[in-house]
Amino acid sequence: MPTTYEMRPAIWADIRPEQWQDWHWQQQNRLRSVEALEAVVALSDAERAAFAASSEAFRVAITPHYATLMEASCDPAGPTRCPIRLQALPHPGELVEYAFELDDPLAEEAHMPVPGITHRYPDRVLFYASHNCPMYCRHCTRKRKVSDPTTAASRTQIAQGLDYIRRTKTVRDVLVSGGDPLTLSDARLGEILHGLREIEHVEVIRLGTRNPVTLPQRITPEFCEMLRGVRPLYLHTHFNHPRELGEDAARALRMLLDAGCVLGNQMVLLKGVNDDPETVLELNRKLLIHGCRPYYMLQCDMARGITHFRTPLSTGLRIVEYLRGRIGGMGIPDFVVDLPGGGGKIELSPDYIIDRKPCEIEGVIGEQITFQNWAGETFEFVDLADSSS
Numbered sequence: 001m002p003t004t005y006e007m008r009p010a011i012w013a014d015i016r017p018e019q020w021q022d023w024h025w026q027q028q029n030r031l032r033s034v035e036a037l038e039a040v041v042a043l044s045d046a047e048r049a050a051f052a053a054s055s056e057a058f059r060v061a062i063t064p065h066y067a068t069l070m071e072a073s074c075d076p077a078g079p080t081r082c083p084i085r086l087q088a089l090p091h092p093g094e095l096v097e098y099a100f101e102l103d104d105p106l107a108e109e110a111h112m113p114v115p116g117i118t119h120r121y122p123d124r125v126l127f128y129a130s131h132n133c134p135m136y137c138r139h140c141t142r143k144r145k146v147s148d149p150t151t152a153a154s155r156t157q158i159a160q161g162l163d164y165i166r167r168t169k170t171v172r173d174v175l176v177s178g179g180d181p182l183t184l185s186d187a188r189l190g191e192i193l194h195g196l197r198e199i200e201h202v203e204v205i206r207l208g209t210r211n212p213v214t215l216p217q218r219i220t221p222e223f224c225e226m227l228r229g230v231r232p233l234y235l236h237t238h239f240n241h242p243r244e245l246g247e248d249a250a251r252a253l254r255m256l257l258d259a260g261c262v263l264g265n266q267m268v269l270l271k272g273v274n275d276d277p278e279t280v281l282e283l284n285r286k287l288l289i290h291g292c293r294p295y296y297m298l299q300c301d302m303a304r305g306i307t308h309f310r311t312p313l314s315t316g317l318r319i320v321e322y323l324r325g326r327i328g329g330m331g332i333p334d335f336v337v338d339l340p341g342g343g344g345k346i347e348l349s350p351d352y353i354i355d356r357k358p359c360e361i362e363g364v365i366g367e368q369i370t371f372q373n374w375a376g377e378t379f380e381f382v383d384l385a386d387s388s389s
């Protein structure tokens with residue numbers, strides 16, 4: 001597979017490989033305006049209009065790496081079908097408002113005992129380390145604060161968060177997230193992770209990041225060395241389409257594995273991007289090749305301005321059904337709906353039971369259940385009655 005450096009658009013022809021590989025260079029050269037974007041890809045009239053209308057509400061920033069993955073041409077008259085462009089470029093749908101949309105669909109702000117910590121389940125907290133990201137994904141569920149520099153986590157806030165976790169002995173599992181915590185320096189993120197590792201009752205540390213997708217150059221040997229000092233670390237990343245997992249991302253995943261991270265992927269189901277079973281199958285096969293387990297397939301939330309990305313629940317169920325039988329269980333993520341209002345995650349799965357009737361066989365009382373497998377074949381199973389009831 002070629003690297004994005006090898007595929008880079010003409011505008012970056014003079015950039016040396018070490019510059020391209022430098023994550024600071026990638027950050028500094030992010031595409032933020034229509035003019036900058038048009039030097040890299042052709043925009044349709046609809047994309048240009050959507051940019052003008054919605055980039056104020058939610059900023060645009062696209063790393064040269066991620067921009068290189070976009071289809072350079074477009075249908076000037078029609079909507080884009082490129083899964084990378086759909087995630088990175090503003091869409092007219094962002095400005096259409098619906099009464100059911102919510103600013104904070106998961107009620108994360110309502111469950112904050114101290115600023116920057118969401119504590120909903122007794123044993124787990126979500127710790128916001130930064131509200132910046134290398135790229136602002138158009139489907140982001142935290143649009144209310146991500147990309148807004150006035151909401152960034154200060155040093156004091158981070159210290160308060162660590163202090164809250166230290167004195168809350170029920171917390172065993174901490175997910176460090178954002179925004180993207182990898183926008184912090186190694187030293188600053190290292191302070192947070194080491195601080196958590198020193199708390200005796202914190203047994204599990206997780207890191208949520210989309211950097212392996214949008215800025216894989218951020219995964220440096222120095223960064224991995226820092227992670228090695230806090231292992232084991234569960235790192236959740238966010239690949240949504242197989243095209244995102246090219247040579248650069250694969251290298252980043254290899255380095256994270258070598259540093260002792262346990263890798264999982266949280267895909268969001270997005271209309272036009274990955275809402276067909278073959279795309280998810282291809283993505284999940286690639287993820288497993290690179291040591292990253294498909295962990296969740298998340299139903300797109302009811303966040304404001306992202307309804308155009310949403311799919312019916314039946315789409316997710318159809319995808320799970322398709323995966324079964326075509327990839328081992330490790331490649332089948334939990335299809336999850338994060339309930340609005342802070343209800344938490346629930347898992348949906350296809351119903352494989354097509355009939356059930358009471359039965360008694362040689363004195364054993366139970367139910368005869370008819371299952372239908374992934375290939376449409378039916379099988380009888382005798383389920384025993386619960387003898388304790």
Ligand code: SF4
Nearest residue numbers: 133136137140179210
């Ligand atoms: S990386 Fe995550 S937090 Fe940042 S914009 Fe994308 S979805 Fe939102």
